[in-house]
Amino acid sequence: MIEINHLRKSFGEGDKKIVVLDDFNAKMEKGQITSIIGGSGSGKSTVLKHLIGAYTPDSGEIWIDGEEVSLLKGEAANSVRKKFGIMFQSGALFNSLTVEDNVALPMREHTELNESTIQIMVKMKLEMVGLRGAEHLKPSQISGGMVKRIALARAIALDPKIVFYDEPSAGLDPISIGVIDKLIMDLSHKMGITSVVVTHEIPSAMRISDKIIMLFKGIIIASGSPDEIRNSDDPRVQQFIEGSPDGPIPFSKSQTDYGEELKEMSQV
């Protein structure tokens, strides 16, 4: 179980200070899938980076399995990291290693298993993601969708209790999205893995999630089951799930008035 209390994070200093997360609270239950959704720049990836210990929060607490992890360093941080797997948006496979070595790496480094056992385990994990037979290819020789599925195989190599997914279905074809969604659901519901999915694919999030947290500009604007989100009367939530271009969430990121800026330019 993961519990996040009053998490705050900002980047930059002085005038350029940008608050990325403001008082983020969440509870991710064991065996459930929690999705964090929101537009780009809403802070959802920042939450994930705090959970994996890549960022240190300005203030707030992160509890993983009853342990405060936000300030851990070195060996203590590593013992927490062994509890979870992560699937990166880009896959982040090691390009110099074959698919088999990529999936086997966590097992070779963290377990005492002998080589033949490891090879059997690798085959099992690859079969789960439907890519048995790709063992001897390099990551540069396979497609983006396959990279993501292998990244998932690597994330679950050590049978972790928690798996983080960063945009698991971005840039995939509908069938691959379906396969990955089913995998995430199977892992959570059959094996009791706590899943945290960061995504902006609304249909997929609605399908798989037990709980959805929606972020807008670093603040939680909605939280609840998919049905609660769907029936929310917050116009920002409705705009996001319908994907309509007009609404309270502005499409333009610029801070200044367009007409004023053009006028100033013509004066110069």
Place this chain on the structure above:
Amino acid sequence: MVRSFFGFIGRRGFEFVDTSADFFREISGLYYLTRSTLYCTFIEPLRGKPIKWRPVWTQMEEVGVKSTTIVFLVSFLIGVILAFQSAHQLSRLGALEFVGALVGVAILRELGPLMTALVMAGRVGAAFTAEMGTMKVSDEVLALETMALNPVKFLITPRFLALLIMLPCLTIMADLMGILGGFLIGTTTLGIDPVVYINNSLDAMVVKDVVTGLIKSVVFAVIIVMVGSYMAFIIEGGAEKVGQNTRTAVVVSMILVIIADLVFTSLFFFVF
């Protein structure tokens, strides 16, 4: 006038403080990375986490075996050039047969270790920064960390060990090739009697020359690996930064190699 003058001084003062703060930040970063590399390479194996040798072999082949051609070529030509250049001056003094002594001592003490290190800074240092920098940019380093694997131990230690072993080896080979180059020119074009050439060379060269050269090359190896790795690990952003930092790594490690060469040469000059 006066105000703008003091304004100028003030601005320059702040710029200077900023630049020197950056400089000391880089130095301390380099120091901490070197310290943790030394810890992972030499202390951790004693505490029951043995080093995996397979990546070290791979790197040794990459940085050592595959560099032999260029190192041989460069040092051979340096020997040839040195023989020609010194022959002109020495023949005016009537000491042409001492070409062998000059070439031998210059190669062993100075040019062998230095030229090998400079070639390797370009060939290997750049490759280290580009490879590890790309891994940093594509989140592979972060992936290692989240898998509870230490990137220093996983990426730097094999390269560090490989170059620490291979650079002195390459230096010895470069020494031999340089001396061979001088010998060929001395005995053919310059017409020195081979026996005289060899005798004069052996009289001039002592074991200390080889040892000091090898000590230097170990130091050069540390500089090349650590600067290359540090420049890779501080990369944030994209491909542009990888290119910039690769260039910086080569330039900085070449400069540091020359400075270290000066320091050690003067140390040997005064101590031995």
